[in-house]
Amino acid sequence: MHCHLLVPDLFWPGREFREIYRGLDAPALVRLVSKGRRRQAQTASLETWLCEQFSVERQQDWPVAPYSLLADGGEPGRHHWFRADPVHLKLEGGRLVLADSSTFSISQQEAESLSDSLNAHFSADSLTFYPLRPDRWYLRSETAPALETTELAAAAGRSIDTLLPRGGDAQIWRTRLNEVQMLLHGHAVNEERVNAGKVPINSVWLWGGGKLSDAVSAPFDAVRSRNPFAAGLAQAARLAARDLPDSAADWLRASASEGVNLIVLDRLRGAAQYGDAHGWREGMQQLERDWFAPLLEALRQERIGMLSLHALGPEGAFSAEVTRGDLRRFWRRVKPLADYA
Structure with missing residues (x-):
């Protein structure tokens, strides 16, 4: 063996x-x-x-999302998927530093409530969030954007200034991420979390985009x-x-x-x-x-x-x-x- x-x-x-x-x-x-x-x-x-x-x-990213989706019980089909994992961004010394879900807890109910609000907001853009696990969310895009992302493991514990999406469609997606952050900032789930002494889920991290290989x-x-x-x-x-x-x-x-x-x-x-x-x-x-x-x-x-x-x-x-x-x-x-x- x-x-x-x-x-x-x-x-x-x-x-x-x-x-x-x-x-x-x-x-x-x-x-x-x-x-x-x-x-x-x-x-x-x-x-x-x-x-x-x-x-x-490799596609534009290493296509982590469709394969981890498969393991989480989803059906990737021929769609383009991203991981869109819940994260906490904290301002430290004038920089936004990312903390992933290994540093905080999140329930399935919280994940579904947050993603429902995101889906309502982005429905016109044909973007759909799927919180298949509390700490692992997926984003389905009807088209494959010109976008290269940074793996979550490479961003965890670091300033995100130089790690944001890159490529021809980067500005569109950076704008969308700003919208995500504004929506989550005032969400009732995060208000409850802060009142309970927990960190808010104030962003998602897009990474691992792609389709299943043949x-x-x-x-x-x-x-x-x-x-x-x-x-x-x-x-x-x-x-x-x-x-x-x-x-x-x-x-x-x-x-x-x-x-x-x-x-x-x-x-x-x-x-x-x-x-x-x-x-x-x-x-x-x-x-x-x-x-x-x-x-x-x-x-x-x-x-x-x-x-x-x-x-x-x-x-x-x-x-x-x-x-x-x-x-x-x-x-x-x-x-x-x-x-x-």
């Missing part, structure tokens, strides 16, 4: 922050990286990596993930798509004969986006305990034949392929984890 382990933000963004690795106990991860056959990669985004693996071509394929037999985009791609490729188990031990018990598996571990993503060093270190320790150490032992026992570790980050990426034989290569010196960042 071959396990592909995809881990966004496995290394802290910024090579100069070596202190964050001090005292971080991750011997299994260090051994896998040091003994593996490493190669650098240019792909740093989770969404880009998944599209490339599933042979999905054909999707991948070198995997099964996908384990809590990421809706990965799940939707697996569904489109007619692969076994299952929820991520709590640990490698649980996965090994359930997947003894599933050939080539892709496992997406995005536990570290939110902490890295928001500069939460403590949360990132805690996440690393959890991954070491529940995934890296058991998978290293499974390699030693030949319960899996190969582990391919794919580390993604804003400053680059690499892959490391490890077999049981690689673990015995004594000339591949074990270095501190920070040296591989």
Whole structure:
């Protein structure tokens, strides 16, 4: 059995922050990286990596929306879709900084009330919002606009000044986003949220626009993930798509004969986006305990034949392929984890 382990933000963004690795106990991860056959990669985004693996071509964006819509139970058809996720924009030092739904809660009832108001306002423009999940909304457009957007993961925790939609139709859509913000600002749902001490949902973030591709394929037999985009791609490729188990031990018990598996571990993503060093270190320790150490032992026992570790980050990426034989290569010196960042 071959396990592909995809881990966004496995290394802290910024090579100069070596202190964050001090005292971080991750011997299994260090051994896998040091003994593996490493190669650098240019792909740093989770969404880009998944599209490339599933042979999905870039449209104006990587078409995240129609595939995550599929995983959320929607029917993309041949329409053009955007993700239009609810966000909170906060003024910090004269800049608007984006917080995504990982930093606040929103109910399905709130999501539907807000989107109903947006749909009433934009009905003449043939735009329809679908809040299929409280924190994942979709926007259907009857036409494909000349618009390039920024992935939500790249905008979370950052100023949006340079991240707004670009392209020939950008001005139209920026105007529409301003209308969204004005409509949400005085909405009864947000008044109730503010009175309850919660942050208002004062905008949506458009990203991942596109249509379903004609054909999707991948070198995997099964996908384990809590990421809706990965799940939707697996569904489109007619692969076994299952929820991520709590640990490698649980996965090994359930997947003894599933050939080539892709496992997406995005536990570290939110902490890295928001500069939460403590949360990132805690996440690393959890991954070491529940995934890296058991998978290293499974390699030693030949319960899996190969582990391919794919580390993604804003400053680059690499892959490391490890077999049981690689673990015995004594000339591949074990270095501190920070040296591989």
